[in-house]
Amino acid sequence: MSDNFLFDGPAHAETTILLAHGAGAPMDSASMTATAQALAAAGFRVARFEFAYMAARRVSGERKPSPKGETLKPEYLEAVRTLPASGRLIIGGKSLGGRVASMIADELYSAGAIAGLLCLGYPFHPPAKPKQLRTAHLVDLKTPTLICQGTRDEFGTREDVAHYRLSPAIRMLWLEDGDHDLKPRKTISDFSASDHLQTLAQTVKEWSGSLAG
Secondary structure: OEOOEEEEOOOOOOEEEEEEOOOOOOOOOHHHHHHHHHHHHOOOEEEEEOOHHHHHHHHHOOOOOOOOHHHHHHHHHHHHHHOOOOOEEEEEEEOHHHHHHHHHHHHHHHOOOOOEEEEEOOOOOOOOOOOOOOOHHHOOOOOOEEEEEEOOOOOOOHHHHOOOOOOOOEEEEEEOOOOOOOOOOOOOOOOOHHHHHHHHHHHHHHHHHOOOO
16 A cells, blocks of 8 residues: 555556546455456556545445545546556546546546556446436547446446447457456356456456557
8 A cells, every 4th residue: 555545566567557446345345456466467557546435434434325426537637646657557447436537538548648448347327227328428438448347237238238339449348247346157157257357357458558658
């Protein structure tokens, strides 16, 4: 831990990935930790941070609803500004964290501050509310983007997303039978959570190699 960041991976890696957490779980949740460690094993420097509302939960223990994603944009921009990292930067996060990153990505990409956007379980719509889409800004997104999504994610299944208008800058990685944490069912799937994490890390490595700057 360094100030407000939690780091994994080599300190002088060519590429750093900055990740924010989802709406209901902190930056050191089991899912975030496993993903960060898988990316670190692939050679990335991974930095995790928390929005203020989540950090406050650690002190108060109260689980108040998360703020709207739009209101968290300044906090993410501040994390980018204060991140102690050199080399290329990719921003993103889990669910809400990835959505907030997607809202500021083009601003940072056009300024040459980031090379890409990585979303882990993007919340295309709230569970059981498929018509409440959160995709308007993704139609014209310019930032090279990789979205890693489980095929049965209740925030957007493969069947759901097939009908959305998305920017050609967006690449989808579908993880078979994965849920919102990208985990497959043990008794049904031919894959394990470890398999999916390895696939994710190797895909991110291949994708990041194609990014400029």
